Amino acid sequence: MITTEKLYSHYQENPIISTDTRNISTGCIFFALKGDNFNANEFAQQAIEKGASYAIVDEEKFASDQCLLVDDVLSALQDLARYHRQQLNIPVIGLTGSNGKTTSKELVNAVLSEQYKTFATFGNLNNHIGVPLSILSITKDVEIAVIEMGANHQKEIELLCTIAQPTHGIITNVGMAHLDGFGGFEGVKKGKAELYAYLKAHRGYTFINRDNAYLMEMSTKAGLDKLIYYGTENGNTIKGSLKSSDPFIEIDWTNHDVASTVKTNLTGSYNFENILAAICIGDFFDLTPEQINAGLSGYQPKNNRSQLTQTESNSVICDFYNANPSSMSAALNNLSVLTADHKIAILGDMFELGPESAKQHELIVKQASESGIDEIILIGKDFYAYKNEITATFFQTPAEASTYLQEKQIKDSLVLLKGSRGMKLESLLQFL
CATH class of the missing domain: 3.40.1190.10 (Mur-like, catalytic domain)
Incomplete structure (x- = not known):
């Protein structure tokens, strides 16, 4: 088993860390992390062959002179970071x-x-x-x-x-x-x-x-x-x-x-x-x-957070990196007070809300209906549950919404595009 101190000496010589064999740079140290559906120990030797100086593994059968054994790869990565922070x-x-x-x-x-x-x-x-x-x-x-x-x-x-x-x-x-x-x-x-x-x-x-x-x-x-x-x-x-x-x-x-x-x-x-x-x-x-x-x-905003993008046809507030009830409510409030001839809110489901999910989606639906925004488009199964509650356009999936947007060809509008990351609303930007 290699100690944190010894691993740190290797890191000082090769201060580039990788956890993905698709992104191996010459001289890096590859940490073979495990996930629910993968075991990167199996790719440790591949990382060495691609140019990594060392690979860190936690299964003895994969250990070698360049594949260094630790008790747990994730813990070793965290301990190495702690040690570096202390320096x-x-x-x-x-x-x-x-x-x-x-x-x-x-x-x-x-x-x-x-x-x-x-x-x-x-x-x-x-x-x-x-x-x-x-x-x-x-x-x-x-x-x-x-x-x-x-x-x-x-x-x-x-x-x-x-x-x-x-x-x-x-x-x-x-x-x-x-x-x-x-x-x-x-x-x-x-x-x-x-x-x-x-x-x-x-x-x-x-x-x-x-x-x-x-x-x-x-x-x-x-x-x-x-x-x-x-x-x-x-x-x-x-x-x-x-x-x-x-x-x-x-x-x-x-x-x-x-x-x-x-x-x-x-x-x-x-x-x-x-x-x-x-x-x-x-x-x-x-x-x-x-x-x-x-x-x-x-500072120029990027990463699709509060990013105002001009397309050929519209002004789009790209805020679809993530969403929760607090940020969704704030985004709707912001759109409602901005100056524009025609405003559209395209909202996608909010994830990781547990037992609160139905209530929180209902509150956003209510807020959207009372916002004075010219057009509301709601996407996802959680929003779809309220399709008979308000005057809005509902879709169960972004794919359905993309077909609608291609046909509708929205122009000369200020559009808010916001939803949880898993909704992948960036796929709709090309149609706006």
């Missing part, structure tokens, strides 16, 4: 929340990179595998890291904190997400608060939206004392107000009585608090207002 003497900002995690992470990184050499989680590599991979991607020249942490059940954030070991942290918000795994909304709060518990135990700094009653309650319960506040009221380190959000967000903000205004390329008034959080963190790390504004105004 890094830099601020690590741990970031979680029900909505806005990835956008907030990108904004914080955009701001801090105006002054520092930064690292931020790639995409949404934010789980028990993604966080170790992110930590192991931090090089010696990085000055600040921003690590996104996602969870769909309790104790997951607690685990990720032991790997990322954040010195600073932020919970963007708590909402109706992953209710099935967390066991309801109170379970969501308890799960996200695991970041607060870690920061309290390790005397870390916490950035908190003072306008959010849930976060204030959770921070008080955790006994946090190193708090940096942002919000819309006086008394915060950063105070902000929404100047415009039609279609792009512009905000006024002050720090230490210095007033500033910044216009961004983000749509959706719900992103106001994410922008304010990035300002607060930038200010804490001594960036000037000019640097902060440059980072925010230069």
Whole structure:
């Protein structure tokens, strides 16, 4: 059995980690993870033949000089990341929340990179595998890291904190997400608060939206004392107000009585608090207002989150990377107040809601029907259950909806396209 220390010496010589034989680079270390339907131990030798220096396996029959044996490959990956983190003497900002995690992470990184050499989680590599991979991607020249942490059940954030070991942290918000795994909304709060518990135990700094009653309650319960506040009221380190959000967000903000205004390329008034959080963190790390504004105004949203895309025929708000009741409600509210001659909401089912699913879909159906939006298109079996409840167009699958959109040929409209990742609503964009 190879020790973590010995494995780390190999990692220092070959600091590239792979978990997929389709993405083997010369000199990398391949971790043969197991899943419900695969056993990557079986592909360890293939990884070596493709150029990996070593493969990490946990079945003795696959071990060799280059296929190094450990008790459990996943645990070995996590332990290696912990060991690497302990060698890094830099601020690590741990970031979680029900909505806005990835956008907030990108904004914080955009701001801090105006002054520092930064690292931020790639995409949404934010789980028990993604966080170790992110930590192991931090090089010696990085000055600040921003690590996104996602969870769909309790104790997951607690685990990720032991790997990322954040010195600073932020919970963007708590909402109706992953209710099935967390066991309801109170379970969501308890799960996200695991970041607060870690920061309290390790005397870390916490950035908190003072306008959010849930976060204030959770921070008080955790006994946090190193708090940096942002919000819309006086008394915060950063105070902000929404100047415009039609279609792009512009905000006024002050720090230490210095007033500033910044216009961004983000749509959706719900992103106001994410922008304010990035300002607060930038200010804490001594960036000037000019640097902060440059980072925010230069950020271009991507990954189909609050991304306004111009097609040949329409303006489309691409927000179909994921969805839950909180983000869906916010997106509908945003669309209802935007200026456009004709507005359409195309919504797909929301997943991982457990026993709450029927109720939450019903609430979104009701909100959509009362929103004043010109046309509502609802897709998926959960929404389809309400096809006789409101005036809307219903489809059970995206394939059915694509046929309809091809025939209808929507033009000159502002379209919201939002649903859970599993609905694959990106397939509809070509018809808009």
